[in-house]
Amino acid sequence: MSDQSGIPDAYTRAGVDIAAGNEAVYRYKSVLGAWRHPDQLDAIGGFGGLFRMPGDAKRALVASADGVGTKILIAAELQRYDGVGRDLVNHCVNDILVVNASPLFFLDYFAVGKLDPAVAAAVVQGCANACRAHNCALLGGETAEMPGLYAPGHFDLAGTIVGTVDVDAVPQPESVEAGDAIVGLPSVGLHTNGYSLARALIARDEWTKPFDGTTFADALLAEHPSYYDAVRAIQKVATVKTMAHITGGGLLENVPRTLPSNARAVFEQSRWSVPPIMAELVKRGNLQHEERYRTLNMGIGYTLVVPLTQAQTAAEAVPGARVVGWIEARTAGEPQVVVHPARA
Amino acid sequence: MSDQSGIPDAYTRAGVDIAAGNEAVYRYKSVLGAWRHPDQLDAIGGFGGLFRMPGDAKRALVASADGVGTKILIAAELQRYDGVGRDLVNHCVNDILVVNASPLFFLDYFAVGKLDPAVAAAVVQGCANACRAHNCALLGGETAEMPGLYAPGHFDLAGTIVGTVDVDAVPQPESVEAGDAIVGLPSVGLHTNGYSLARALIARDEWTKPFDGTTFADALLAEHPSYYDAVRAIQKVATVKTMAHITGGGLLENVPRTLPSNARAVFEQSRWSVPPIMAELVKRGNLQHEERYRTLNMGIGYTLVVPLTQAQTAAEAVPGARVVGWIEARTAGEPQVVVHPARA
Numbered sequence: 001m002s003d004q005s006g007i008p009d010a011y012t013r014a015g016v017d018i019a020a021g022n023e024a025v026y027r028y029k030s031v032l033g034a035w036r037h038p039d040q041l042d043a044i045g046g047f048g049g050l051f052r053m054p055g056d057a058k059r060a061l062v063a064s065a066d067g068v069g070t071k072i073l074i075a076a077e078l079q080r081y082d083g084v085g086r087d088l089v090n091h092c093v094n095d096i097l098v099v100n101a102s103p104l105f106f107l108d109y110f111a112v113g114k115l116d117p118a119v120a121a122a123v124v125q126g127c128a129n130a131c132r133a134h135n136c137a138l139l140g141g142e143t144a145e146m147p148g149l150y151a152p153g154h155f156d157l158a159g160t161i162v163g164t165v166d167v168d169a170v171p172q173p174e175s176v177e178a179g180d181a182i183v184g185l186p187s188v189g190l191h192t193n194g195y196s197l198a199r200a201l202i203a204r205d206e207w208t209k210p211f212d213g214t215t216f217a218d219a220l221l222a223e224h225p226s227y228y229d230a231v232r233a234i235q236k237v238a239t240v241k242t243m244a245h246i247t248g249g250g251l252l253e254n255v256p257r258t259l260p261s262n263a264r265a266v267f268e269q270s271r272w273s274v275p276p277i278m279a280e281l282v283k284r285g286n287l288q289h290e291e292r293y294r295t296l297n298m299g300i301g302y303t304l305v306v307p308l309t310q311a312q313t314a315a316e317a318v319p320g321a322r323v324v325g326w327i328e329a330r331t332a333g334e335p336q337v338v339v340h341p342a343r344a
Numbered sequence: 345m346s347d348q349s350g351i352p353d354a355y356t357r358a359g360v361d362i363a364a365g366n367e368a369v370y371r372y373k374s375v376l377g378a379w380r381h382p383d384q385l386d387a388i389g390g391f392g393g394l395f396r397m398p399g400d401a402k403r404a405l406v407a408s409a410d411g412v413g414t415k416i417l418i419a420a421e422l423q424r425y426d427g428v429g430r431d432l433v434n435h436c437v438n439d440i441l442v443v444n445a446s447p448l449f450f451l452d453y454f455a456v457g458k459l460d461p462a463v464a465a466a467v468v469q470g471c472a473n474a475c476r477a478h479n480c481a482l483l484g485g486e487t488a489e490m491p492g493l494y495a496p497g498h499f500d501l502a503g504t505i506v507g508t509v510d511v512d513a514v515p516q517p518e519s520v521e522a523g524d525a526i527v528g529l530p531s532v533g534l535h536t537n538g539y540s541l542a543r544a545l546i547a548r549d550e551w552t553k554p555f556d557g558t559t560f561a562d563a564l565l566a567e568h569p570s571y572y573d574a575v576r577a578i579q580k581v582a583t584v585k586t587m588a589h590i591t592g593g594g595l596l597e598n599v600p601r602t603l604p605s606n607a608r609a610v611f612e613q614s615r616w617s618v619p620p621i622m623a624e625l626v627k628r629g630n631l632q633h634e635e636r637y638r639t640l641n642m643g644i645g646y647t648l649v650v651p652l653t654q655a656q657t658a659a660e661a662v663p664g665a666r667v668v669g670w671i672e673a674r675t676a677g678e679p680q681v682v683v684h685p686a687r688a
Contacts, residue, residue: 028485065504156500
């Protein structure tokens with residue numbers, strides 16, 4: 001992606017081409033639009049795919065596939081293997097949670113150039129731990145040894161989660177209206193996005209150096225949390241109209257995915273704090289406003305839209321949750337997300 | 345893996361460590377054995393994981409994750425992108441077919457160093473085509489651009505399939521008895537296994553050269569077929585007691601996965617033909633008997649155990665299917681698979 005000046009932004013300089021990603025998504029739509037299984041249901045925002053439960057029209061299966069991105073390269077370099085499994089499972093849990101689904105089972109894909117059984121077991125152990133925490137079966141997986149594809153010490157990890165939801169309980173973006181509030185759940189760091197940028201801005205030899213009371217390594221590898229319990233707690237005290245998991249694309253691209261086109265989300269960044277590791281990336285990369293909120297989660301890992309009258313109650317149901325913005329009417333052509341920056 | 349002489353075999357020389365793979369599986373068992381979801385059902389041979397259908401105790405969901413191995417490196421080098429998607433989906437379909445499951449939906453994971461939208465779309469198109477051929481929804485997927493993990497032009501592709509089966513229709517290995525026959529379905533080549541060995545034995549500059557009326561490239565990239573229709577056709581005319589998908593590990597490791605411990609499978613290799621590409625690998629690598637049948641499918645892609653009286657009818661139901669062996673009683677300590685070689 002380039003800004004209007006034609007100068008490539010920091011993320012592009014780090015080797016990630018967001019325009020190519022968008023072009024791929026556009027082409028996928030054409031591929032997938034050619035035929036659709038009659039039991040596929042409309043997906044909301046694309047966080048998870050919905051499929052009618054065989055034999056039960058009132059329920060749906062919800063599935064999502066994901067990876068952990070180049071966070072894996074930092075984990076591999078530092079030989080810290082167990083966290084990436086939890087990162088991956090929690091990411092997947094959060095994705096299907098957007099459509100209100102609870103996990104049933106998960107399968108991993110672990111690929112290496114040269115298989116080290118201890119490393120493989122540590123990675124899978126991380127997956128197993130996070131699965132168990134969600135009463136989710138680790139139902140299977142594939143371990144692939146592929147010399148020539150992965151460099152020594154490198155590996156990739158991806159996974160697919162399948163959950164279930166009552167069709168009536170799937171959030172309805174159309175219920176969102178001007179005046180609703182947005183509750184934000186805090187992020188603990190980059191989660192699983194922005195690592196190509198982070199690796200470009202924070203050199204390998206700095207990773208073990210002190211940063212913010214810990215080390216860069218700890219800050220970079222902070223685990224992607226699950227928002228499952230937090231969302232369920234808020235749903236007990238408030239009507240949740242729509243939700244978003246803030247992953248690649250940040251607030252700017254993820255929040256609109258579950259909003260009706262006549263609504264826009266307005267965030268007020270003074271209402272939450274930006275994690276130090278993200279402030280550091282902003283500073284080092286001289287990231288401009290748009291780039292910050294499109295590449296990084298900037299401190300908000302998950303958003304929930306609730307009626308204004310329930311907003312405070314909702315936020316108080318979960319430690320760290322805050323009212324971070326509101327919904328306004330949107331006219332065609334206006335951006336669907338606006339973030340008012342905090343005063344410096 | 346080494347043979348008894350201590351000389352590493354061809355597969356080890358190609359960079360794939362089967363002993364490390366077995367050690368990883370052993371460790372996974374310990375990880376997975378620590379906790380099991382109450383709705384997980386016993387998996388038969390590990391081709392697919394079984395999970396009780398929510399709300400319907402008589403049905404199960406069956407899931408399997410897989411990749412296409414280093415076949416991907418040949419496809420990438422030759423810029424032939426659409427076949428690997430079909431390879432992957434068909435591989436997954438065959439895996440869950442072993443537990444008699446029919447596909448519901450599939451999700452892909454496509455990872456690259458630098459995203460080329462046309463390549464990504466071609467790969468996903470291949471997945472979509474094979475999904476549609478099985479009335480299987482392509483329900484989602486993840487495209488990951490990971491500079492630093494994948495070399496330019498390289499990519500990885502993995503996927504997860506979810507299907508369903510009536511619990512009563514899951515094959516029962518215990519029903520297998522001495523005297524039963526084994527019907528084999530022909531392979532068209534390496535399918536998705538043995539490619540690290542193949543790449544070690546057939547150099548890049550030979551790939552476009554003529555081989556067996558075509559080219560090495562065509563022979564190497566011959567697509568992994570789906571055995572779905574063939575198996576369903578045989579099930580209409582015969583009682584299928586147990587089945588195996590012949591993937592990595594060949595006849596020697598895959599057939600025992602769905603046999604009771606008191607049975608052994610005896611194959612007579614004169615009953616089928618070995619595809620020329622495999623004969624070529626055997627010759628070039630001087631692959632010994634055990635190595636051939638543990639690394640390559642050697643011409644049999646899928647096996648079905650049927651009563652002897654139905655064997656000929658079963659084989660005649662599908663073009664190319666043949667009775668390739670039989671079941672004998674096995675005493676402890678005997679190998680579970682024996683392949684009698686054809687006379688040269």
